Amino acid sequence: MNEGLTHLDENGKAIMVDVGEKNATDRLAIARGEVRMKESTLKLIMSGEMAKGDVWAVARVAGIMAAKKTPDLIPLCHPLLLSSVSVDFTPHPGQGRVEIEARVRVTGQTGVEMEALMAVAVAGLAIYDMCKAVDKEMVVSEIRLMEKHGGKSGTFLRQE
Numbered sequence: 523m524n525e526g527l528t529h530l531d532e533n534g535k536a537i538m539v540d541v542g543e544k545n546a547t548d549r550l551a552i553a554r555g556e557v558r559m560k561e562s563t564l565k566l567i568m569s570g571e572m573a574k575g576d577v578w579a580v581a582r583v584a585g586i587m588a589a590k591k592t593p594d595l596i597p598l599c600h601p602l603l604l605s606s607v608s609v610d611f612t613p614h615p616g617q618g619r620v621e622i623e624a625r626v627r628v629t630g631q632t633g634v635e636m637e638a639l640m641a642v643a644v645a646g647l648a649i650y651d652m653c654k655a656v657d658k659e660m661v662v663s664e665i666r667l668m669e670k671h672g673g674k675s676g677t678f679l680r681q682e
Contacts, residue, residue: 536597536598537598538598538600539598539600539632541600541631541632544631544632544673544674545631546629546630546631547629547630547631547672547673548627548628548629548671548672549627549628549629549630549632549633549634549670549671549672549673550625550626550627550634550669550670550671550672551625551626551633551634551635551637551638551639551667551669551670551671552623552624552625552638552667552668552669552670553623553624553635553638553639553641553642553665553666553667553668554621554622554623554624554642554664554665554666554668555621555622555642555643555645555646555662555663555664555665555666556619556620556621556622556646556662556663556664557619557620557622557646557649557650557660557661557662557663558618558619558660558661558663559618559619559620559653559657559659559660559661560618560656560657560659561615561616561618562656562657563618563653563656563657563660564613564614564615564618564619564620565615566653566656567613567620567649567652567653568613568615572652572653572656573655573656574652574653574655575652577648577649577652577653578611580648580652581609581611581622581645581646581648581649581652582609582610582611582645584644584645584647584648585607585609585622585624585641585642585644585645585648586607586608586609586641587644588640588641588643588644588645589604589607589624589626589634589637589638589640589641590604590607590637591640592636592637592640595640596636596640599636599637600631600632602628602630602632602634602637603628603630604626604627604628604634604637605627605628605629606625606626606627607624607625607626607627607637607641608624608625609622609623609624609641609642609645610622610623610624611623611645620649622642622645622646622649623642623668624638624639624641624642624645625638626638626641632673633670633672633673635667635670638667639665639666639667642665643662643665646662646665647662649662650662666680667680668680
């Protein structure tokens with residue numbers, strides 16, 4: 523009935539997967555997303571003139587905190603002792619968008635895909651929050667897993 527769905531038991535009830543017997547391995551997940559905005563908003567961010575302060579610094583810390591809080595928000599995620607979380611931004615002047623990339627590492631029994639995706643999503647929302655006074659039409663989008671390394675299923679590389 524639930525073949526291949528690891529978060530459901532034989533009766534279709536949600537469960538947290540037992541990873542106790544799995545070997546701890548080095549794992550890495552890389553996720554990306556973007557925030558589209560008015561060109562004038564991007565210029566304010568890049569010049570450091572946004573009234574609320576340093577947009578990059580606040581969004582970076584928000585993304586890191588989000589990765590650490592993932593099991594508090596995604597019900598079936600395991601609490602993990604993350605080795606590292608980085609969140610970086612690539613502005614695209616002339617296109618009115620900022621690309622967000624999060625890299626999350628752990629040595630553990632389960633992967634960090636959700637933590638990387640959460641970091642990107644919350645960093646994007648933090649950018650929105652920092653800039654909404656001047657641009658309520660921003661769009662946080664394209665949040666996706668780019669790479670995953672380690673664990674039983676091995677490597678995943680998104681083909682774009």
